[in-house]
Amino acid sequence: MPDNTDLGSAGYETLRLQALADYEILDTPKESAFDEITEVASIICEAPIAVVNFIDRDRQWFKSEKGLGMRETALDISICRYAILQRGLFIIPDTTRDPRFANNPLVTGDPHLRFYAGALLESRDGYPLGTLCVLDYRPRELSERQRFALQALANQVMAHMELMHAHREQVELVSQLEATRKELSKLATTDPLTGLLNRRAFEQRLDQEVSLIKRGAPPAALIMIDLDHFKTVNDTLGHQAGDEVLVRFSDLCREAFRQADVIGRWGGEEFVVLLPRSTVTEAQHAAKRLQELLTTTPMLENISPPPYITASAGICLLTGSSNMDECFKRADELLYQAKEQGRNRLVCEP
Numbered sequence: 001m002p003d004n005t006d007l008g009s010a011g012y013e014t015l016r017l018q019a020l021a022d023y024e025i026l027d028t029p030k031e032s033a034f035d036e037i038t039e040v041a042s043i044i045c046e047a048p049i050a051v052v053n054f055i056d057r058d059r060q061w062f063k064s065e066k067g068l069g070m071r072e073t074a075l076d077i078s079i080c081r082y083a084i085l086q087r088g089l090f091i092i093p094d095t096t097r098d099p100r101f102a103n104n105p106l107v108t109g110d111p112h113l114r115f116y117a118g119a120l121l122e123s124r125d126g127y128p129l130g131t132l133c134v135l136d137y138r139p140r141e142l143s144e145r146q147r148f149a150l151q152a153l154a155n156q157v158m159a160h161m162e163l164m165h166a167h168r169e170q171v172e173l174v175s176q177l178e179a180t181r182k183e184l185s186k187l188a189t190t191d192p193l194t195g196l197l198n199r200r201a202f203e204q205r206l207d208q209e210v211s212l213i214k215r216g217a218p219p220a221a222l223i224m225i226d227l228d229h230f231k232t233v234n235d236t237l238g239h240q241a242g243d244e245v246l247v248r249f250s251d252l253c254r255e256a257f258r259q260a261d262v263i264g265r266w267g268g269e270e271f272v273v274l275l276p277r278s279t280v281t282e283a284q285h286a287a288k289r290l291q292e293l294l295t296t297t298p299m300l301e302n303i304s305p306p307p308y309i310t311a312s313a314g315i316c317l318l319t320g321s322s323n324m325d326e327c328f329k330r331a332d333e334l335l336y337q338a339k340e341q342g343r344n345r346l347v348c349e350p
């Protein structure tokens with residue numbers, strides 16, 4: 001037992017109850033591992049009653065009991081609460097001869113307990129949590145071998161509880177690791193400003209799509225988009241405002257394209273969209289939807305006059321004979337043509 005605390009004090013009792021709570025054993029269902037231990041304790045000690053008992057704040061609660069027929073009693077009639085005040089075994093050969101228990105209703109009435117022997121269940125930090133105890137209807141003693149066995153079985157109760165505790169901690173750790181892995185994977189694939197896929201993740205997704213098309217999936221479309229005169233936004237409104245515009249533009253992309261479409265930030269003010277199972281004409285319609293949203297949506301709030309932007313795009317088809325680098329190159333060339341032709345336009349692969 002921890003020796004720097006005053007046994008029986010409120011502070012010590014709080015720590016003891018905390019130690020008990022850490023095992024998360026109270027009010028759990030019956031378990032065969034504990035029931036087998038009470039059965040063996042009863043057999044070895046030749047006692048009709050055996051109990052794995054924990055002393056809670058205001059009750060004693062039985063994880064396992066043989067021959068008693070109840071799961072808990074009030075604390076003030078508990079014999080075990082005395083047992084946890086000392087180390088080792090606590091033995092009352094005849095309860096009627098002990099002034100602490102002679103008037104106990106469990107002694108004077110049903111089940112008329114006359115003999116008690118309890119071995120301490122001690123937490124890993126040395127806090128007394130309860131007992132493994134055996135009881136009888138007649139006054140008696142335990143032999144030396146029975147005493148040894150009772151304490152050994154009590155140690156097994158605690159060893160099992162430690163294993164259960166370690167198992168719970170392991171499960172918790174594994175779930176934390178899984179959450180961290182997911183978070184890291186999200187960080188590794190996401191553009192921090194816009195929340196869209198970053199360039200590397202988009203390339204991987206496009207590579208997968210090309211493989212699927214090679215194995216017979218329908219062709220897909222690729223759109224490369226570049227905001228027009230974005231430098232002016234930064235120069236006139238500041239870099240922070242430029243960032244907000246990029247975020248707003250990303251939201252409009254999410255609105256304009258289908259759930260199944262994959263949107264990525266290619267870098268700076270350049271974006272890419274993969275439209276699985278789509279033709280160039282379908283991609284063109286989606287890109288037009290985006291352009292319409294841009295004409296009706298001010299890119300920043302509380303600024304007069306409200307700032308609007310336009311975007312240019314190149315659109316090409318991904319087929320089974322496509323090579324990823326060539327696809328990006330083609331889309332980029334089409335985008336360049338859109339810029340050359342005066343911006344705010346879409347140029348599609350013929």
Ligand SMILES: Nc1nc2c(ncn2[C@@H]2O[C@H](COP(=O)(O)OP(=O)(O)OP(=O)(O)O)[C@@H](O)[C@H]2O)c(=O)[nH]1
Pocket residue numbers: 193226227228229230231232234238239240241242243246267268269339343
């Ligand atoms: N605020 C902000 N600006 C960025 C970011 N990435 C790139 N830029 C800016 O985007 C601007 C791109 O400028 P340019 O390449 O000249 O292109 P543009 O002004 O959009 O002109 P065109 O593409 O020819 O229509 C530069 O001013 C970059 O600093 C970013 O993450 N945040």
